[in-house]
Amino acid sequence: MQYWKKLTRTEIRRRVDEALKQNINYYEQSILGIPASHLDGNVFNKDASFLDDAPFLKTMVDNPNHIGCHTMGESEPFFAGTQKLEQELIGIVAEDILNCEHDAYDGYVASGGTEANIQAIWIYRNLFKKEFGAAYNEMCILCSEDSHYSMHKAGNVLHLDVVTVPATDSSREITPESVDQQIQKAKASGKKYFIVVANMMTTMFGSVDDISVYSDALTAAGVHFKIHIDGAFGGFVYPFSTNSEVMTFANPLVSSVTLDAHKMVQAPFGTGIFIARKGLIDNVFTNEAQYVSGLDATLIGSRSGANAVAVWMILQTYGPHDWFEKIHILNHRSNWLCKQLEEAGVEFYRHPGSNIVTIRARFIPKGLAHKYGLVPDQHNDNPQWYKIVIMEHVHIDRLIPFVEDLKELLHS
Numbered sequence: 347m348q349y350w351k352k353l354t355r356t357e358i359r360r361r362v363d364e365a366l367k368q369n370i371n372y373y374e375q376s377i378l379g380i381p382a383s384h385l386d387g388n389v390f391n392k393d394a395s396f397l398d399d400a401p402f403l404k405t406m407v408d409n410p411n412h413i414g415c416h417t418m419g420e421s422e423p424f425f426a427g428t429q430k431l432e433q434e435l436i437g438i439v440a441e442d443i444l445n446c447e448h449d450a451y452d453g454y455v456a457s458g459g460t461e462a463n464i465q466a467i468w469i470y471r472n473l474f475k476k477e478f479g480a481a482y483n484e485m486c487i488l489c490s491e492d493s494h495y496s497m498h499k500a501g502n503v504l505h506l507d508v509v510t511v512p513a514t515d516s517s518r519e520i521t522p523e524s525v526d527q528q529i530q531k532a533k534a535s536g537k538k539y540f541i542v543v544a545n546m547m548t549t550m551f552g553s554v555d556d557i558s559v560y561s562d563a564l565t566a567a568g569v570h571f572k573i574h575i576d577g578a579f580g581g582f583v584y585p586f587s588t589n590s591e592v593m594t595f596a597n598p599l600v601s602s603v604t605l606d607a608h609k610m611v612q613a614p615f616g617t618g619i620f621i622a623r624k625g626l627i628d629n630v631f632t633n634e635a636q637y638v639s640g641l642d643a644t645l646i647g648s649r650s651g652a653n654a655v656a657v658w659m660i661l662q663t664y665g666p667h668d669w670f671e672k673i674h675i676l677n678h679r680s681n682w683l684c685k686q687l688e689e690a691g692v693e694f695y696r697h698p699g700s701n702i703v704t705i706r707a708r709f710i711p712k713g714l715a716h717k718y719g720l721v722p723d724q725h726n727d728n729p730q731w732y733k734i735v736i737m738e739h740v741h742i743d744r745l746i747p748f749v750e751d752l753k754e755l756l757h758s
Contacts, residue, residue, distance in 0.1 A: 348448065349437040352665025361431070362401035362655060368427025369410050380424060384409050402656045410651030415627060415643050417452045425651055432654035438661055440621045443585050444603055446595035453621035455607075455654040457646050459578030460496040462604035462620035465630070465645045466574040467500040467541050469602070469622065472629040474539040474570065482506060486532055488564075489543040490520050490555055494576060497543055506541070507532075518553035518695055525563045533567060540564055540571040546593045546603075547580025550723050550733055551695055552702030554584065557592060561599050574602045578618065580700075581605030586673040587699030601626060607657040610673075612738060617653045672738075676701040679745065680736045686749045690756060701736040711755055718748050 353361070370377055372384050373392075384392065385407050397404040410425040416433050436453040440446040456462040467487060474480040486507045489497050493510070501508040509532050511520045529540070542564070544555040557573060564571045575593050577584065582605060584593060594600065602622035607613040627643045664672065680701045687694050693706040707729045710720060715732050722729035734740075734748075 347442045347666055349434050350442040350661065350666045352668065353662040355663070358659050358662055359399070359401050362405060362659070365427035365431050365655070366405065366408055366410075368430075369408065370424040377424070382409070382411050382424070402652060402659060405652040405655045406650075408652075411648050412455070412651040412654055413642060413644075413648045415452055415454045417454070418627070418643065428651040428655055431658045432651065435654060435658040435661070436619070436621065438658075439581075439605060439619055440595070442666065443581070444594040444621060445591055446621070446623070450624045451595070451621055452624055452627045452643075453619065454644055455649065455657065456618040456620050456644070457616050457649065458608065458618040459494065459576065459604050459606040460499060460618070461645050462578070462606075462618045463494065463496045463543065463574070463576055464500045464503060465620050466602045466604065466622065467497075467504060467506070467543070468645065469626050469629045470541045470572040470574070471504050471506060473572070473626070474541075476629060478539065478570065480539045484536055485539040485541065486537045487543060488528070488532070488540045488560065488571075490545060490548070490553075492518055492548040492551055492553060493543055493545055494549050494578065496576075507537070509537070509540075513553070516695070518548070518551045518697075520555055520559055522559050522563060525559050526566075529563050529567050529569070533569065538569055540569055542571055542573045543576050544573055544593070545580075546575050546577035546584050547697065547700055547702065549579055550702075550721075550731065551704050552579070552697050552700030553695070554580065554593070554697055554700075557597065557599055572601050573599050574604070575600055576604050578604050578606040579609055579702075581619070582607070582610040582669075583673055583676075583701060584699060586670050587677055587701075595621075595623065607660070610737075611657060611660050613657045613660055614653055616650060617657050619657070673701075676736050676738075679740065679742055682742055683734065683736070683745050683749070686745075690749070690753050692752070692756070695731075702733055703736070704731045704733040706730070707732055709752070709756070714748075714751060714755060717751070 390407050392407050410428045414421045416429045440451040482505045486509045487497050487501050488509045490513050491510045492513045509528050511528050512524050542560045544557050605619040607617040608615045630643050632642045683703055692709045695704045710732045720732040723731040
């Protein structure tokens, strides 16, 4: 591991304190030119004694702005200390989790998976326009019907059509036939450039797309394409629950990846992560941001340095080995639930290694779904599936009452 080490609480606190000391100090320095400040001292007391033992809260009060992309070189010098921790975090994710070569990537902590997905699609839209003179109506987003709705947001915002590939009902797979059919339809309507979003565990099913199904069909069709991985849910699960590297930068077809730390990592909301191969993010430089040191190539602009520090703290607290154990504990619980459902004759879907178990709605009375907070695939009168997500707090002791209630209802 290049960056990912298990650190003690004392070491983490010391590292964060050192980083904050390298940032500007509004209390002691005459900082006149930037529209930024610590949190309002009349409301948030920076001298509260508990902050010394709460490095994340201390960073929030100091309020560093991490505008820009700090893997690209020059950034705003006012927050250099905490920017280094974000750079280290991006290194952990890119190199130690996603198998990218050293310094062969750019990335930043986004506001969430939606922003990170739009960031990727924005990059490839501009790349196709810049390199080939492609018109917007010659490009499209290609993804599974199970993909996150952020693909449709991206299409709306970026003026791109979205081409969705049907997923098989029971296995939630995209098939070569269905992908080829959608590509041919798109080509017939004038599409020549395809922005592929492949899923590393979908939000509803935890299903994983076969990248080669996309790449083989697109190559045979003779069109240009780029592949982005939406690992908003699976990015911190799938690389640890399987031996496959196909959804990482070890696969030369993968150009960028989205992850969400505010899901499995239990970081504060607003901690999506975007990683792309070095040089790709140059396609979205905002040259008009002349007053920003290093300019800006992110969709969001100003963003919380505290959120980046929070993710760094969590991953360094676990280290790679404890994180591996955590994911396998969740998979053990998922295996237990699946065994109970099989014994009860309940139909469900679960991708191997996933901690999402999705049950056919006909086996789940609405009252039971409401009692246990199961999430339907659609909030109307006719859901087809309900999902259970095995998170840190979902122990087997919490699953047992659900299973017992389900079996009782089925038998009655």
